[in-house]
Amino acid sequence: MTFRPLPVLTLFTLASLVILVWLGNWQYGRFTEKMALDxxxxxxxxxxxSVIQGSExxxxxxxxxxAAWRRxxxxxxxxxxxxxxxxxxxQVEPPSPCEGPDCSAGLRYAARGLYQVPRGRNAFSGEDSPQTGIYYTLDPAVLAAVLPADLAGRVDGRVFEPETIRLTENGRTMVGENPFARVRADSELPPQRHFGYAITWWGLAMALIGVYLAFHHQQGRLRFRKGSDA
Known part of the structure; x- marks a missing residue:
């Protein structure tokens, strides 16, 4: 086999290969970290x-x-x-608040769960509608506005995430694990997504090697046996 690499192309290919492999390794590292936390x-x-009347x-x-909504x-x-x-x-469309027994004043509530620090708004958050009870961030400092002043002054800055919660889809309700009640606080990017990204970056690295070798073969700089023009 004979191989006469193009210096500049080889330099850029090696640099790109290192970056692609590093990105794949980083994503795989995030995958293993999140799996361990879960x-x-x-x-x-x-x-x-007790549930405070009118707080829902x-x-x-x-x-x-x-897409989902949390009561x-x-x-x-x-x-x-x-x-x-x-x-x-x-569901995509927001349900109407104050449906069910949670609207009843004084209803006792006891549960096991986690206290989580709320996540703030971002550029993609929708516009809150206090008049209809629709919000786009679960921030106690913001939701405190629905309470009387004496109660608003005692609001804990954290959110309590119960271990189990009602899950409703297509009109069917069941009790299951609360996906927000876990050590790993972020919910928008599950571990499996990181694994998929890792495979993508590693796949691009392999494709880059294939293109690099194919280009040199086409230019006559890579031969697998003497006398071969193919």
Whole structure:
């Protein structure tokens, strides 16, 4: 075999190859990190209190690449006021707030879960509609506006995510794991997406090698046996 590489093309190919492999390795590292976090046992907390009348809102969520809405209520524990979701509804259009028993004043609520730091708004967040109880970020500081002043002053800045939650899709409701009640707080990019990105970057690296060799073969700079013009 004879091989006469083009210096400039070889330099740029090697640099690109290093970047592509590094990106693939980084994405795979994120995949393994998130998988490890998902398997870690959280330090569960307990909440016990009563639902505050008129506190129910619908908050947009993005769950496992699906649009959804979370039914959120405020719980008065006697010491703090904590906002917590009670249901995840998988649909694009926002449901109407205050449907079901959660609207009842004084309804007792007790659950095991995690306290999570709320995520702020971003450039893609929709416009909140306090008049209809529709919000696009689960931020206690924002939702506190639906409460009387004395209760708003006791709002905890964290969100309580119950371990289990009602899940509603296509009119069917069941109780299942809350995808937000986990050590890994981010929900928009599951581990499997990182694995897919890693395969993509590594695939591009292999394709680059193939194109590089094919180009040199076409230019007569790569021969696999003597006397071959093919």
């Amino acid at each position: 398997k870690a046992e959280p330090e569960w907390a307990l909440i016990d209190g 809102t619908m908050v947009y969520a993005y769950v496992d690449a699906n 959120v209520v405020a719980i008065d524990t006697g010491r703090d006021v904590v906002f917590t979701p009670t249901e995840i509804i998988y």
